[in-house]
Amino acid sequence: MIEFDGIHKHYRVGGGEVRALHALDLGIARGEVFGVIGHSGAGKSTLLRTINLIERPSGGRLLIDGEDISGLDGDGLRALRRRIGMIFQHFNLLGSKTVAQNVAFPLRLAGRPRAEIARRVGELLERVGLATRADTYPAQLSGGQKQRVGIARARACAPDILLCDEATSALDPETTASVLQLLGELNRELGLTIVLITHEMDVIRRVCDRVAVLDAGHLVESGAVADVFLHPRHPTTRRFVLEAEHVDERERRADLARANGRIVRLTFRGEATYAPLLGSVARASGVDYSILAGRIDRIKDTPYGQLTLALVGGDIERALRAFAEADVQVEGVA
Numbered sequence: 001m002i003e004f005d006g007i008h009k010h011y012r013v014g015g016g017e018v019r020a021l022h023a024l025d026l027g028i029a030r031g032e033v034f035g036v037i038g039h040s041g042a043g044k045s046t047l048l049r050t051i052n053l054i055e056r057p058s059g060g061r062l063l064i065d066g067e068d069i070s071g072l073d074g075d076g077l078r079a080l081r082r083r084i085g086m087i088f089q090h091f092n093l094l095g096s097k098t099v100a101q102n103v104a105f106p107l108r109l110a111g112r113p114r115a116e117i118a119r120r121v122g123e124l125l126e127r128v129g130l131a132t133r134a135d136t137y138p139a140q141l142s143g144g145q146k147q148r149v150g151i152a153r154a155r156a157c158a159p160d161i162l163l164c165d166e167a168t169s170a171l172d173p174e175t176t177a178s179v180l181q182l183l184g185e186l187n188r189e190l191g192l193t194i195v196l197i198t199h200e201m202d203v204i205r206r207v208c209d210r211v212a213v214l215d216a217g218h219l220v221e222s223g224a225v226a227d228v229f230l231h232p233r234h235p236t237t238r239r240f241v242l243e244a245e246h247v248d249e250r251e252r253r254a255d256l257a258r259a260n261g262r263i264v265r266l267t268f269r270g271e272a273t274y275a276p277l278l279g280s281v282a283r284a285s286g287v288d289y290s291i292l293a294g295r296i297d298r299i300k301d302t303p304y305g306q307l308t309l310a311l312v313g314g315d316i317e318r319a320l321r322a323f324a325e326a327d328v329q330v331e332g333v334a
């Protein structure tokens with residue numbers, strides 16, 4: 001649905017130039033939740049803002065449904081922006097307008113009749129659980145409620161793409177979870193294509209289908225969230241994953257260096273996560289193990305487990321074969 005084809009972006013600053021995106025190739029499919037992760041300055045906002053042409057690419061082609069949009073202006077640009085909603089880290093609500101007036105704003109700009117606006121605003125607020133707050137002002141709402149108003153407003157013109165610019169970065173963990181849940185529901189209910197940018201791997205893990213990792217304007221890794229999260233290849237991605245696990249990379253390495261035996265990482269996905277496998281494999285192969293690191297969690301709705309073990313004695317090859325036969329992925333850890 002959205003295709004970046006060799007997209008470049010540079011900004012002119014003073015006499016020089018800042019290169020924000022370098023020859024970016026990226027495809028986002030209709031109906032998916034696509035996450036872009038990167039550190040500050042990596043180019044995430046620039047990438048997001050090229051999709052609705054708040055930023056124009058300096059080179060390359062940007063296709064939506066096969067049409068190159070990078071040169072659109074006038075009516076074409078207005079039509080493009082109506083099909084793309086956007087929500088922001090700091091909500092960007094109009095403080096002098098009520099919740100209902102904020103949500104009505106894009107509909108008024110689009111010249112919709114008054115009765116239709118009233119009906120649509122009612123529906124939109126109902127869906128985000130704020131029907132009773134229509135006449136309050138943003139300052140009277142919590143952060144989570146403000147973002148729900150932002151989501152209702154972004155949906156006003158029934159867009160088929162929603163851009164989320166660090167939409168949960170200003171929220172506490174519980175509120176973040178409920179806003180991400182709402183985004184997931186809208187994606188499933190409406191087939192809404194969602195592109196979100198974040199610097200938190202946990203946000204990606206909870207809600208995204210696929211992810212791209214940006215580093216200094218370069219796309220360094222992309223793929224299904226489970227593959228990228230469980231088997232990160234690029235050092236930047238590995239750092240994001242360790243951060244999400246609250247692990248210090250140097251401490252982890254020191255722990256591994258102290259362990260004796262053969263060190264392996266086992267990844268269990270789906271049903272294998274719950275199989276009582278370790279004890280039976282250890283008994284059958286005569287291998288002893290110590291657990292160096294471990295985590296059980298979910299990627300979207302799929303449970304996974306990841307264990308780093310030191311294996312000692314017995315028939316280690318037999319143990320590794322038994323894990324592989326039970327659909328557990330085995331990787332050596334250097």
Ligand SMILES: Nc1ncnc2c1ncn2[C@@H]1O[C@H](COP(=O)(O)OP(=O)(O)OP(=O)(O)O)[C@@H](O)[C@H]1O
Pocket residue numbers: 011012013018019020038039040041042043044045046047199
């Ligand atoms: N309007 C602008 N004018 C000049 N330089 C800019 C502009 N917007 C972004 N940049 C520069 O482009 C690079 C990428 O910035 P961008 O905001 O896209 O990164 P980001 O990953 O979203 O970072 P953050 O998480 O801090 O917002 C940075 O070096 C930034 O300073």
